[in-house]
Amino acid sequence: MELISQEFIKPISPTPNHLIKSFEYSICDQFALSDHIPILLYYPALSDDNQQESKAINSSRLKRLKKSLSEILAHYYPLAGRLRSNNSTCVDCNDEGVPFLEAFLHNQLLEDILNNPHENYKTAKSFVPPASFESFSSSFLLLVQVTSFECGGTVVGVAPNHKILDMPSVITFLTDWATLARQDDDPNSNFMLPQLVPLAKFFPPRDNVPSVSIIAEASLTKEPCRINIYVFNPSSIANLKIKATSENITTPSRVDAVTSIVWKCLTAYSNRPSVLTYTVNLRKRVTPPMHAHHIGNFIGFAEASKQGSEKDMADMVVSLRKGLSELENKYVKRLNGNQDEAIESIQEMLRDLISLIAAGIKNDVDLYHFTSWCGFPFYDVDFGWGKPILFSSIPSKLKNVMTLIDTKDGGVKVYICLSEEDMKMLEKNTELLTYATLEASFPI
Structure with a gap:
């Protein structure tokens, strides 16, 4: 596995002043552990193209993912922020961005991984930011890694932080991100993102929450x-x-x-x-x-x-x-x-x-x-090059x-x-x- 690049994807527009530092935890968020949830989506090559054409396809996919991630983060603004200290009851919505890693797996086809489940699970850790996130601070709300294969296949690894997202929220984010990414194929699309409603509006944080x-x-x-x-x-x-x-x-x-x-x-x-x-x-x-x-x-x-x-x-x-x-x-x-x-x-x-x-x-x-x-419709997450052939986790x-x-x-x-x-x-x-x-x- 070769790490090609690492950068921070920031929201396409700054978080409005009236929202900055105002994303409070709900009482359920307070109780949640600040662990990352690894989601792995495996996408096949679009055709049996040669290696040069596969590189061009992978480059196009990366460009689309980065652009649409920047756009979706303007809406899901807390994900571009950082967790504060353990005693805090809100996310610091500072627009510092989401770590985005690009990797390449040499001398192995996506098909080889899919046909050998045991090997797949041994390799799965390398499809999310390294060492099971140990090199990354738990303060990040979202981690993304895109791994390309010589055959043109791609694995999109996404690791949202459980502190502010449960699985229904995770699939909602992924569905919205993918829908936004597909807009590049339809200039007439008028997709409008629904407004986010923080659950803290109904169940605000409390001082005496049971310890986790x-x-x-x-x-x-x-x-x-x-x-x-x-x-x-x-x-x-x-x-x-x-x-x-x-x-x-x-x-x-x-x-x-x-x-x-x-x-x-x-x-x-x-x-x-x-x-x-x-x-x-x-x-x-x-x-x-x-x-x-x-x-x-x-x-x-x-x-x-x-x-x-x-x-x-x-x-x-x-x-x-x-x-x-x-x-x-x-x-x-x-x-x-x-x-x-x-x-x-x-x-x-x-x-x-x-x-x-x-x-x-x-x-x-x-x-x-x-x-x-x-x-949860993980098999429907289509960023514009088709649906995944496999969804898994670690x-x-x-x-x-x-x-x-x-x-x-x-x-x-x-x-x-x-x-x-x-x-x-x-x-x-x-x-x-x-x-x-x-x-x-x-x-x-």
Whole structure:
């Protein structure tokens, strides 16, 4: 991998004075960790052109990305700013810009990467700013790297900071950026960017927000851990949905089906109680519903539980849906009240989550956390040269954390991080291997 250039892309126009230094965190942003979320979008060559023509295509793509990024940053102005100190409650919207790296991968075709999933995940770190961002300050709100191949293929690596963006906000930004980039192909386009609405307008920051330090503590382990990546194809998911169906839940989703089978297999060799927490986008659950351009972190944490003796997939799906219903009744309904009541509801939800994590640290329960990125239209992010042929990420190194993402054919890919001992048990589970294929496995 050769790093060709590094520069800062600044907004095409300065942030207006009335907005400078005024992008406050919401109370949910305060609780969020300032980690970068790596998003990798793989784009094929447009044709079987020779190397010289491929270089021209890659150069054109870079020019388009830089121009449109500068334009979109004038609208998403906080992303061109910097995080302040840990005790701050707002982003410094100083227009200093987004790090933009250009790289070139020699002696390897994009096709080689795609046809070797294990090698792909080993290489994935090099498609985002180096050393897993260690050479970059966590104060950056967005990192971008574009990696070109001799064949003309391209990987666009984007790493937004979780401190002010959840996944719904991330895909909204990427969709807007791509739409703006495509305007170069249509001079008559009158695409207008909707106004951003900071969630702090509804849920402003508070002084007594629960500490996130316990989350960091929970993620630290001296145990050797391993990441496995399993793929469920559409046919297997259809069969799992049949097994997950019951009188109570007649139409389980594919996320219900995949989550329940993985949770079942994770707990197959334990008689201890197990608790599963999972993230929920709250924008459509409040009244009136919020739109995609309500920017920030606005996710809830639902909780499902099972006793060691419970093994039936359908029962586990019922538990998942019960957790969602309890989230609605206990917390979400109160978000529709006055601001003080809404903020108290969020604080209570965060305190309850921390208590649950503490129980997991003490080994009182087998605690797992699932997050699903399924349904977000990453495969529709078209900057003007077509849609990606692959969307992926760099799996989380947090123990007992699972992430579900879409495959291009409608299947589901699951990133799982477990202790080496627990992973050995999971790998022996014949029921899991009946429905899923192990795509890659590597220690961390």
